[in-house]
Amino acid sequence: MDLRGFLKIVARRWPVAVTVVVLGIAAGWTATAVSTPVYEARTQLFVATRHGGEDTAQLNQGQTFSQARVQSYAAIVATDQVTESVVRKLRLDVEPRQLAERIKAEAPLNTVLINITVSDTEPERAAQIADAVAGRFAKVVEQLESPRGAAAAGPARVGDGGYTPVAAAPQAPVHLGVTEHASVPAAPVSPHALLNLAAGLLAGLLGAGALVVLLETLDTTxxxxxxxxxxxxxxxxxxxxxxxxxxxxxxxxxxxxxxxxxxxxxxxxxxxxxxxxxxxxxxxxxxxxxxxxxxxxxxxxxxxxxxxxxxxxxxxxxxxxxxxxxxxxxxxxxxxxxxxxxxxxxxxxxxxxxxxxxxxxxxxxxxxxxxxxxxxxxxxxxxxxxxxxxxxxxxxxxxxxxxxxxxxxxxxxxxxxxxxxxxxxxxxxxxxxxxxxxxxxxxxxxxxxxxxxxxxxxxxxxxxxxxxxxxxxxxxxxxxxxxxxxxxxxxxxxxxxxxx
CATH class of the missing domain: 3.40.50.300 (P-loop containing nucleotide triphosphate hydrolases)
Structure with a gap:
């Protein structure tokens, strides 16, 4: 069947084609109307290394170290160590696993940045969860990176026998700082009204074309x-x-x-x-x-x-x-x-x-x-x-x-x-x-x-x-x-x- 023949079929069965297209658009509009709006809040963290001087070699080494580790850090944003603490802190009515499904983290290549995105049906709550996840995530990473069994000399204290050094907690080689706090989103990211209508229109056109061809095939008059x-x-x-x-x-x-x-x-x-x-x-x-x-x-x-x-x-x-x-x-x-x-x-x-x-x-x-x-x-x-x-x-x-x-x-x-x-x-x-x-x-x-x-x-x-x-x-x-x-x-x- 060539294009001309197809157009003749559509012209002959235009009521069916128009009905299917209208139904497709109506389905797209209905999907938009019945969907619950979802908002996204985004925060960003910077992964820095702690070094003892300003030597260029040390700086390059720290930069390479951060880039090598940042992908691993992004993978643990939605773990239970982070989500359980956030659920307790904000008193959320969800399970930690459910909250993890609404958290996305990505680390752009060749950077030491981690972008955390949280979705929620309430815009204010989405921003609160994003900031809470960023704060808790930074602590979890620093705890994981802290040396085990090592002690560093701390400040001395006065005793009967003179000054005695005090053992200090070991420091993590990296530090995560928030470069961009989450703001309250002004508009939902879904549903997309225009996208749904366009999808409905496209589905209607494809369905209309398929239906008229099927009817023409079955029609033996x-x-x-x-x-x-x-x-x-x-x-x-x-x-x-x-x-x-x-x-x-x-x-x-x-x-x-x-x-x-x-x-x-x-x-x-x-x-x-x-x-x-x-x-x-x-x-x-x-x-x-x-x-x-x-x-x-x-x-x-x-x-x-x-x-x-x-x-x-x-x-x-x-x-x-x-x-x-x-x-x-x-x-x-x-x-x-x-x-x-x-x-x-x-x-x-x-x-x-x-x-x-x-x-x-x-x-x-x-x-x-x-x-x-x-x-x-x-x-x-x-x-x-x-x-x-x-x-x-x-x-x-x-x-x-x-x-x-x-x-x-x-x-x-x-x-x-x-x-x-x-x-x-x-x-x-x-x-x-x-x-x-x-x-x-x-x-x-x-x-x-x-x-x-x-x-x-x-x-x-x-x-x-x-x-x-x-x-x-x-x-x-x-x-x-x-x-x-x-x-x-x-x-x-x-x-x-x-x-x-």
Whole structure:
């Protein structure tokens, strides 16, 4: 994956990326807010040697001696000999070992300096502990360096027999003096607000990048029509752009015949007419892998586009489980295809008229056995009769994967269109649907890539959900009045009234 491809992924999944980055920054801010401030106080000691004169050689020797020992001195700053005394002196509510963990000592190379740093949650206490540690540490070092078993002549005292020398305590060869007392720190050394925010931002960016790449890897839906052609092996006859107003206005030419959707269906009509020049299909089944991919919308608008071009067209609603065509056009649902299949009426009795002279055969009452009805000989006879009357018959059917209705019906038609929703249908689902059609010997004319993103639309909408959802609204086509119904389907209404 190159940088351009990665940026496309981020642009496509920017809500996820932004959310992760915001969470990273929030985590950095939270870490700063909940952390207890820690202050550091620093003191410095100078290690000097005691010598008996100002001879240059002695001075150099003492300097070398101090530098050689100072590293060892720094290592014993946090020992129990120092910390126990400091805890008792300052009456600290901590153990000597705990105090040792808060003491750091370092001796810069080629120097005789020792820097002692003490951390604490209280700035004043940090300074007190630092000074106390420095004082006690100096005494401990001098005690350790004092010669054992040696006595030096001290000042004489007057006795009965004259002056008697007094033994003096041996002196250490080094002396530790404080060069810089600890001052009360003005600001805590941790937490670092900016550092935590920067770390949170960096973690958010890295996490966002990793997550979008992972989601893209796990996402097997199709984003481009070329991928659809490669997967199915069939040409993509149409690419229908997503329109957020489609649920309210399912017919693309209801308001403006020059909209992007209307033009897309005209292109689909043109491409379909050129697919089989020698053997043009008359009965065309429109289906999809799953519900909600826009098959009913595609069938209805394709039928309208054909009618607009002067082709005598009939639209048949063969989705007998969730029929939506009648609601889309504002027609009568009670009498339709099922009424004809069971022999209760003829085609002319229930045929209704849609916009522009389009003939519409609605689904009729929902039957208990739609699969058997659609695969019956009677259904084949109905399609043949419609093919004799019309130049094009568009059949809207049920999705392929949830039910077996279309598998039984599709072989009765001259060809099939498979509708695939962009960024929704997975590769496995599309392949399963195409294989199902191929298994029963169905002639698949091509595919339709529906609800593709456009420059004006940043997301994906939903239309024509299948299951418990209601069918799409009629949009500008209001439900007809009783008088209009009589004009559209007088025979069907009379038939229904006779039944009652």
């Amino acid at each position: 199709l984003k481009h029509h070329t991928d659809l052609a490669e997967l199915t092996g069939h040409a993509v006859l149409g690419t229908i752009p997503f329109d957020r107003d489609a649920p309210q206005h399912p017919l693309a030419n209801s308001d403006s015949g020059h909209s992007a959707r209307a033009e897309a269906f005209r292109r689909l009509r043109t491409n379909l007419q050129f697919t089989q020049v020698d053997d043009p299909p008359k009965v065309l089944v429109v289906t999809s892998s799953l519900p909600g991919e826009g098959k009913t919308n595609t069938a209805a608008n394709l039928a309208l586009a054909l009618t607009e071009a002067g082709v005598r067209t009939c639209l048949v609603d063969a989705d007998l489980r969730r029929p939506c065509v009648a609601k889309t056009f504002g027609l009568v649902q009670d009498a339709g295809l099922t009424t004809v299949l069971i022999g209760r009426a003829g085609i002319d009795d229930v045929m209704q008229q849609g916009p522009g002279g389009l003939s519409v055969l609605t689904g009729g009452a929902v039957p208990p056995n739609p699969t058997e009805l659609l695969a019956s000989t009677r259904m084949s006879d109905v399609l043949e009769e419609l093919a004799d009357r019309y130049e094009a018959v568009i059949v809207d059917t049920a999705p392929l994967l949830p039910v077996a209705d279309t598998v039984g019906l599709a072989p009765l038609a001259d060809g099939t269109l498979l509708v695939v929703r962009a960024a929704k249908t997975t590769r496995d689902q599309i392949k399963s649907a195409a294989d199902a059609l191929r298994t029963v010997g169905v002639r698949t004319l091509g595919t339709v890539f529906s609800m593709t993103p456009t420059a004006k639309s940043k997301g994906y909408g939903s239309y024509g959900s299948y299951g418990d959802a209601e069918p799409p609204a009629a949009g500008r086509h209001r439900m007809p009045t009783p008088r209009t119904i009589r004009e559209r389907s007088g025979v069907a209404l009379s038939y229904l009234a006779g039944e009652k």
